[in-house]
Amino acid sequence: MANTMMMMDGCEDSRGKRRRTNGAVALLLAVGMLLLGAPLANAQMDDIDRARRMHDRLAGVPPDATTLSDMATQIGLGRADLAAEIAMRNPNFYNVVLKNFITPWTNEAQTVFAPLNDYTATVIGMIRDDVPFNLILSEDIIYTGANGVVSPNFQQTSNAHYEALEDDGIDLSDPALLIRRTQSGLPGSQLSPSDAAGVLTTRAAAEAFFVDGTNRAMWRFTAINHLCRDMEELKDITRPGDRIRQDVNRSPGGDSQIYLNTCFGCHAGMDALAGAFAYFDWDEDQGRMVHTPGVVQDKYLQNGNVFPFGYITTDNSWINYWREGQNSTLGWRGPTDRGFGPKSLGAEVASTRAFSVCQVEKVFQQVCFRGPRDQADRDAIEAIADDFEANGTYRMKSVFAAVAEHCMND
Ligand code: HEC
Numbered sequence: 001m002a003n004t005m006m007m008m009d010g011c012e013d014s015r016g017k018r019r020r021t022n023g024a025v026a027l028l029l030a031v032g033m034l035l036l037g038a039p040l041a042n043a044q045m046d047d048i049d050r051a052r053r054m055h056d057r058l059a060g061v062p063p064d065a066t067t068l069s070d071m072a073t074q075i076g077l078g079r080a081d082l083a084a085e086i087a088m089r090n091p092n093f094y095n096v097v098l099k100n101f102i103t104p105w106t107n108e109a110q111t112v113f114a115p116l117n118d119y120t121a122t123v124i125g126m127i128r129d130d131v132p133f134n135l136i137l138s139e140d141i142i143y144t145g146a147n148g149v150v151s152p153n154f155q156q157t158s159n160a161h162y163e164a165l166e167d168d169g170i171d172l173s174d175p176a177l178l179i180r181r182t183q184s185g186l187p188g189s190q191l192s193p194s195d196a197a198g199v200l201t202t203r204a205a206a207e208a209f210f211v212d213g214t215n216r217a218m219w220r221f222t223a224i225n226h227l228c229r230d231m232e233e234l235k236d237i238t239r240p241g242d243r244i245r246q247d248v249n250r251s252p253g254g255d256s257q258i259y260l261n262t263c264f265g266c267h268a269g270m271d272a273l274a275g276a277f278a279y280f281d282w283d284e285d286q287g288r289m290v291h292t293p294g295v296v297q298d299k300y301l302q303n304g305n306v307f308p309f310g311y312i313t314t315d316n317s318w319i320n321y322w323r324e325g326q327n328s329t330l331g332w333r334g335p336t337d338r339g340f341g342p343k344s345l346g347a348e349v350a351s352t353r354a355f356s357v358c359q360v361e362k363v364f365q366q367v368c369f370r371g372p373r374d375q376a377d378r379d380a381i382e383a384i385a386d387d388f389e390a391n392g393t394y395r396m397k398s399v400f401a402a403v404a405e406h407c408m409n410d
Pocket residue numbers: 212213214215216217220231232235247248249250252258259262263264265266267
């Protein structure tokens with residue numbers, strides 16, 4: 001398989017060079033033959049096929065004739081990235097493809113079958129406006145419909161605004177209709193600019209991951225969705241356990257070995273990180289996220305009698321014990337291994353190499369309809385992640401374009 005891929009890559013190079021020289025002629029021929037309905041020569045036909053495939057994957061719909069020929073021309077000129085940019089101008093890229101890409105990150109079941117919400121809309125807007133994607137977990141940012149575009153306007157206590165945007169088919173690619181705002185500036189917000197932490201403090205994330213439980217779910221799903229790792233993979237029994245809360249039994253079933261060999265591996269690292277969310281909760285009755293600066297939520301102190309000598313949460317501090325040990329391979333590059341609240345924690349997560357590679361892997365799965373299967377795929381993912389990080393641009397559309405080019409022959 002690796003050999004085949006290398007041979008295909010080799011062919012690509014020589015074909016690409018030849019086409020660059022003959023690009024203009026090829027375009028004229030292709031357009032002429034399209035008009036005449038004549039069969040196309042193989043080379044141009046390949047580019048038309050590539051263009052159609054790329055458009056289907058990025059826009060979710062077939063291209064019109066002009067778009068198809070513009071894209072095929074760019075591919076012929078060796079600029080498949082520009083062909084992808086053309087496809088991404090289709091509103092369907094935002095309203096359908098990105099919506100389906102992001103929706104599973106916003107609920108515990110990881111289902112795509114959920115309405116538009118503030119988390120999804122915010123990520124769509126950030127991708128559209130080329131907001132550096134590493135701000136997704138820390139910026140005071142939210143996208144809403146412009147005032148009066150739909151009824152109701154944004155509400156803290158309901159998702160109806162976003163459902164109306166979806167039901168009315170509002171074009172999310174239009175900067176006049178879906179607009180960037182701050183979470184702290186929204187009516188009814190309980191967040192200051194230094195509390196708002198990108199998608200972590202959206203209403204949808206709160207409903208999904210602050211509901212019930214102990215707010216550890218917010219950490220778990222942040223790791224799944226933005227580091228591409230679940231707790232099974234992260235657990236490490238060599239880290240300090242001083243932050244493990246009182247509710248975790250130190251000898252489940254009377255066996256302290258179970259605690260030390262299993263529970264400890266997840267809870268040592270996770271409990272120290274999830275402290276960041278200590279002032280947050282989801283209020284089911286009001287249907288909103290609540291933020292109580294300086295006041296630790298009861299859920300952090302529940303079941304304190306299980307192990308009274310366990311950690312008692314007194315503030316919203318977090319410590320990243322996973323910077324060392326096996327999880328040092330995630331490539332932590334943030335300013336410090338500790339802080340207060342979700343904003344600095346979000347920045348800590350998004351600064352990792354694992355975050356960058358995870359975004360590329362998700363796009364790969366979305367656009368190529370498969371995961372990486374050989375070394376050539378894995379090398380491509382690393383190279384695209386390098387470009388993603390270069391100069392701090394973190395431009396997601398470039399990731400979509402590069403991935404679409406990588407698998408345009410499949
Ligand atoms: C693979 C990682 C992992 C291991 C191992 C693990 N936990 Fe957890 N634990 C979690 C996660 C994640 C949550 C949060 C679950 C949620 O709210 O969705 C959690 C939640 C809890 C909670 C809070 C439950 C509640 O009311 O929401 C307790 C108590 C707990 N774990 C105890 C234990 C004990 C005792 C063990 C060992 C027998 C253990 N855990 C092993 C990851 C782990």
